[in-house]
Amino acid sequence: xxxISTDTAAMWKANLQRSIREIRFVTKxxxxxxxxxxxxxxxxxxxxxxxxxxxxxxxDIAGERSTQSNVNFVFGDSLDTIHEVEAAGVSSEQWVNILxxxxxxxxxxxxxxxxxxxxxxxxxxxxxxxxxxKHLDDHF
Numbered sequence: 001x002x003x004i005s006t007d008t009a010a011m012w013k014a015n016l017q018r019s020i021r022e023i024r025f026v027t028k029x030x031x032x033x034x035x036x037x038x039x040x041x042x043x044x045x046x047x048x049x050x051x052x053x054x055x056x057x058x059x060d061i062a063g064e065r066s067t068q069s070n071v072n073f074v075f076g077d078s079l080d081t082i083h084e085v086e087a088a089g090v091s092s093e094q095w096v097n098i099l100x101x102x103x104x105x106x107x108x109x110x111x112x113x114x115x116x117x118x119x120x121x122x123x124x125x126x127x128x129x130x131x132x133x134k135h136l137d138d139h140f
Contacts, residue, residue: 019106
């Protein structure tokens, strides 16, 4: 039973690259953003390993700047949807729940329409749940 709960707990992490194209962390070194720093240090390395097709960027800005700490989720759907979540006061555990919600939301979005598969940013076999699909324009 413990293996089943561990597998389902890790399954959302592997779905990240199917629903979110890019995650941008904009952080400030302030006490309000401690949860985000903890999330980046402890959770982000595993997410990067499990999701090689998702782009992660971490930008640290000076505390005196007026820019707020936030996380931008770029879904890569047909409308190029972007969600921004403010980072102040959010704990590391809350970031995990926010990420799960964003993954679930991203899985409901319609993907971009592609006429020529040579123009894709992500290979077709990655987009379609890791199944290989032979297309007429495959050149290998």
